Amino acid sequence: MTLRMAPAAQPYEKDMEETLARLMPEGVEPLLLFRTLARNPRVFRRFMAGGLLDKGTLSIREREIMIDRTCALCGGEYEWGVHIAFFKERAGFGNAEIAATLAPDGAVAACWSTEERLIMQLADQLHDTSRVGEALWTALKATFSDEQILELTVLAGLYHMISFVVNGLDLPPETYAARFAQHA
Template identity: 75%
Template sequence: MTARIEPAARPYDDDMEKTLERLMPPGVEPLVLFRTLARNPRVFRRFMAGGLLDKGTLSLREREIVIDRACARCGGEYEWGVHIAFFGARAGFGPAEIAATVAPGADAECWNANEKLIVRLVDRLHDTSTVDDALWTALKAAFSDEQLLEMIVLAGLYHMVSFVVNATRLPLEDYAARFPRTAA
């Protein structure tokens, strides 16, 4: 499948070169997603300003459950694969957790009770764009308001990222993970 929008190529403007360099580990080319968005510097900068990959109210593992589940539910294999490659091991994901991010339902044995709530939250937001009272009550008993807001915004942000990577048909990064064969 060919990308619908050609990613920006070197030479980038000096400012864009420095920005892209800061985003990636040394020696790793900027993601195709970043280079594609760089075709519109205003959109790229606004997109980067909305990122939530800093130290927030969630643990790295909780954050990655939200992101990976949101991407998986949207069929955003590109972004899911990048996150598994860069953050999966650091988040403590083994094969069971990786598979559970794409598997139907929230009851995988690898998730603890709070992690199952996170998966349920992402699924409910994906399916209905809201959260019912019963789930909200369970979430409020386990997480702070700040954590809940961060999870909701992350789920929405990574739906948007999935829309971009899917609509523009970005080619998968060579080093990124691929959906398990059982993923829908």
């Protein structure tokens, strides 16, 4: 497959080399997405500064529900597949949860707790309308802290952006990444 844009070539600038080395497990090449963003050092640095994969107000499972659902809704198979590959065990995802992130009616799947269904509904509403309706807002406020709602909303926005980037560049999936067709 011919790439629309070649990734940056090594050697990378020192801070980029260090960042790329920190992001991946030992022995795993940096993601094609990261290497491609490294073509523009300013964009790469800003992109890396905007990540929310550190310890925040959400559990890994809650975070991954929002990320995976958002990427699935955007058709961002590249990013969805990477997240499933790297985080499914830590998030406690089995086949039912993975499939539900892809399903049109995934927000009501039996595999989710009541709180998790709210995260799925939030991803769906933000994707479909760019807003949160009053009924969902009330349910979110009764369940999550303001800080958690803010983090969930920002995650949805970040992963819309990432989906736009991977889809716009038409990045091929990483060899180890999950694929939509395997789980639909």
